[in-house]
Amino acid sequence: MATELELKLMVQSEYLKSASDFLDEICILSSSDEQSRQPTLSLMNAYFDTEEATLMQAGMALRIRAVNNQYIQTVKTRGSSRIGMHARGEWEWILPHENLDLSLLTEVPLPEALKNMSWSDKLIEAYRTDFERQVWNIESQGSQMEVVCDQGLVTSPYGEDVICELELELKNGGEAGLYGLALQLADRVPVQVSIVSKAQKGARLKHGQIEFPQKPINLANEIELAAYWYEVWLVYWEAMHFMKDEVLMQPLRHSMSQLSRCLSTELRQELDRLGSDLLNALVEEEELLLKKLASMKQMGISMLRIGQWLNKQAI
Structure with missing residues (x-):
């Protein structure tokens, strides 16, 4: 194994x-x-x-x-x-x-x-x-x-x-x-x-279910809570592109907002700026929105930087 x-x-x-x-x-x-x-x-x-x-x-x-x-x-x-x-x-x-x-x-x-x-x-x-x-x-x-x-x-x-x-x-x-x-x-x-x-x-494809992480029992543990909201963010991002449904932008931005509260000052500011960029992108025509979002390099950079930080905190 x-x-x-x-x-x-x-x-x-x-x-x-x-x-x-x-x-x-x-x-x-x-x-x-x-x-x-x-x-x-x-x-x-x-x-x-x-x-x-x-x-x-x-x-x-x-x-x-x-x-x-x-x-x-x-x-x-x-x-x-x-x-x-x-x-x-x-x-x-x-x-x-x-x-x-x-x-x-x-x-x-x-x-x-x-x-x-x-x-x-x-x-x-x-x-x-x-x-x-x-x-x-x-x-x-x-x-x-x-x-x-x-x-x-x-x-x-x-x-x-x-x-x-x-x-x-x-x-x-x-x-x-x-x-x-x-x-x-x-x-x-x-x-x-x-x-x-x-x-x-x-x-x-058969069951039509989007799998979300399990919410932690101990909500007072900020790292566990941050890890939960981080993975919810990732799930909504992938689901939005799979379903081709920009309506999921609202819960996606909510998960980012919840995650932001649990991060270091530097990462919180980075994620808040990214949230503003997403809000500005909403003015794009509907059929072009997902394409525009997928072209944002900062999205992946922030996902990686936050994931790396969370894994270090969890050790």
Whole structure:
């Protein structure tokens, strides 16, 4: 079992080439063999669940990936919250065929709701993700990471959603390297932090649910409360673009206002300025508003700076 720690960034398709060029430049200018572009992959993934979404509700994703004529069965758990980052358990097995081998799940500490395996004979292919993956090995601030740029589609009988994102996965070292590289990228290309996984994208095509973080029990703990409002902000931002509904700007700005109260003076001022910029953007014509918002570099920079600060406070 491996534990993934990754930082996921939303990027609009028109900025993908700029992001790729930035990562290529890092590798070209580096004298280290540790920094290099890897072969581009075409990944086809089938995710399995019951009609009632038993696995999703228990916080588990089960898939088979086809890559280079090889089949890989993967289980991922929801894992623990890392304030804007994905930290989760992952188990992988190479298969000789494209069919699930559920006997391998004996190696996985299944959630209590799944232990009796009564769901196993009800599995169906719930949705697919098919995308092209560009890959770079990058070193930043003493941390080694794999950076991928994914572009493609999530599809199911209930519709489809776009995959257009960057993932920075820590391989060795501290998470400061993830944020350091992400901030360099955000200064060059408009990107925003995302906490929505590909599995969540697939599941919501059927269920139409936007997943929000759980509100902390201890509201007196300012860091826990700040982490909650931070992730609510991220969720509303992604949902606004997924649903193409600028009406979500109101709760998004509310979450930013609530978060602002819990931050350091410098970050509070930065977030308040960003809130004013959003308010000014509302004068844009409706069909151009989301495009204008997606082009704001400061949005991603603030998301990253605040996420990095919150993670440091939580240690």
